[in-house]
Amino acid sequence: MGKSDIIRIAICLTYYHICGLATTNIERLCKGSDLSVTYSKCFCPVCNKRINWFLQLPIISYIICRGRCRNCASKIPTKSLMLEIIVFTVMTVISAAFDFSPKGVLLSFGCYELIKLIYIKLNGKRDKSFIKEYFISMLFIVFFLTVTEFMAFLLFYIEK
Numbered sequence: 001m002g003k004s005d006i007i008r009i010a011i012c013l014t015y016y017h018i019c020g021l022a023t024t025n026i027e028r029l030c031k032g033s034d035l036s037v038t039y040s041k042c043f044c045p046v047c048n049k050r051i052n053w054f055l056q057l058p059i060i061s062y063i064i065c066r067g068r069c070r071n072c073a074s075k076i077p078t079k080s081l082m083l084e085i086i087v088f089t090v091m092t093v094i095s096a097a098f099d100f101s102p103k104g105v106l107l108s109f110g111c112y113e114l115i116k117l118i119y120i121k122l123n124g125k126r127d128k129s130f131i132k133e134y135f136i137s138m139l140f141i142v143f144f145l146t147v148t149e150f151m152a153f154l155l156f157y158i159e160k
Ligand SMILES: [Zn+2]
Pocket: 044, 045, 046, 047, 048, 049, 069, 070, 071, 072, 073, 074
């Protein structure tokens, strides 16, 4: 495994992190939520119990817990799981199709924002401070875009 493979894996891991972030970064912009997108503590919406850090792994935790809360056994919405899977798959596939080039990374993040808009359109936007929260959610994404673009440029110069 060469240096360039390590960078490719690191980019995929960033997408994996972003797909987990989608449940706060996207779902909290939708109707029924009044939490800020910056509030990072995860808890069960039914029994309010904090979710352990090792059970916060996107997609994998859902499978380990069979889609239920460890404390009260209430069902975790499959919609959240679907959102995670879609975000991770779309971003990884697009990036891979462009061989993890800076252009491909930009396109991946563009698609993330598109998924966000579609998801909000389908579920309705939140009533309180939507614009402010949307702006903050975008700042998060711009931060991750910058980090990922840095890795993509590094890859570009290594392979040249
Ligand atoms: Zn619970």
